[in-house]
Amino acid sequence: MSTVSVKRGLKDNTLEATIALSIVGYALVIGTFVLDLPIYPELSEPQVNVFSHAIALINLATTICLATGWYFIRAGQVDRHRKAMTASFGLILLFLVVYLTRVGGGEGTKVFVGPELVTTAYQIMLGIHILLSILAVPLVLYAFLLGITRTPHELRQSNHARVGRVAAGTWLLSLVLGVVTYLMLDHIYAYEFGMVLLIALG
Numbered sequence: 001m002s003t004v005s006v007k008r009g010l011k012d013n014t015l016e017a018t019i020a021l022s023i024v025g026y027a028l029v030i031g032t033f034v035l036d037l038p039i040y041p042e043l044s045e046p047q048v049n050v051f052s053h054a055i056a057l058i059n060l061a062t063t064i065c066l067a068t069g070w071y072f073i074r075a076g077q078v079d080r081h082r083k084a085m086t087a088s089f090g091l092i093l094l095f096l097v098v099y100l101t102r103v104g105g106g107e108g109t110k111v112f113v114g115p116e117l118v119t120t121a122y123q124i125m126l127g128i129h130i131l132l133s134i135l136a137v138p139l140v141l142y143a144f145l146l147g148i149t150r151t152p153h154e155l156r157q158s159n160h161a162r163v164g165r166v167a168a169g170t171w172l173l174s175l176v177l178g179v180v181t182y183l184m185l186d187h188i189y190a191y192e193f194g195m196v197l198l199i200a201l202g
Contacts, residue, residue, distance in 0.1 A: 011149035018142040025096070025137055032104045040104030045193055049186075051102035052110070055095060056182040062091040063175040070168055078152050088171075089144050114189035122189075126181045132174035139167035 010017050031037055043051065069084030103109075112122050143164040150158060185191050 007149055010145055014142065014145045014149065017145055018138055021141050022138040026134075028096075028100065032100050037104055040101050042107070043102065043105035045107075048102060048106045048110075048193075051098055051106075052182065052186060054098050055102065056179060056186075058091055058095045058098060059175050059178045059182070062088050062095065063172065063179065065091060066168060066172050066175065070172075073164075082147060085144065085147060089140070092140070110185055110191040110193055112185050112189065113192055114184070118184075118189065122181060122184050125177050129174050129177035129181060132170050132177070136167060136170040136174055139163060140171055143167045 032040075065084050065088040069081050069088060072078075072081035072084055112119055112126075114122065143160060146155065146158055146160040146163070150160070155161070
């Protein structure tokens with residue numbers, strides 16, 4: 001199947017492709033957490049730390065690309081906006097690979113240790129970060145698929161701008177909270193490493 005026919009298929013079935021890809025993404029993440037999938041290398045605690053730092057750097061780079069892309073579209077620089085958002089999407093795919101490898105290959109997870117009020121604040125931010133990450137998936141996919149399958153003129157006649165604003169805002173806040181909770185967990189306060197069923201991105 002040629003690239004042109006794939007693009008045409010995505011253009012004609014953008015919503016269906018968004019739903020299908022979202023389901024695949026959710027299934028992969030849930031499967032990694034719930035099932036012992038034999039597809040990830042076993043990681044030691046020091047290796048888990050390396051992956052945690054890599055995840056934070058990817059999130060930071062994605063935040064910069066996303067904010068830059070937002071600036072470009074507000075300045076009317078459509079081509080630069082497209083490139084920045086494509087880079088953001090590529091980085092989030094890299095994040096997914098690194099994150100799932102860290103979760104699937106690690107023997108435990110990091111649990112935040114700090115003063116009670118700080119721990120509560122950390123848990124709230126982490127919870128919001130996770131919720132926004134989940135909600136952002138279909139929004140980001142839909143906006144991205146619209147962006148890569150349509151001309152600027154066609155995009156002006158679509159709901160790309162409206163969905164894109166919600167997607168970018170949700171995604172950006174999630175990324176910022178992810179970086180903040182990483183700094184709190186790995187650099188500002190402390191953590192315990194143990195076998196706890198908890199989605200922790202540090």
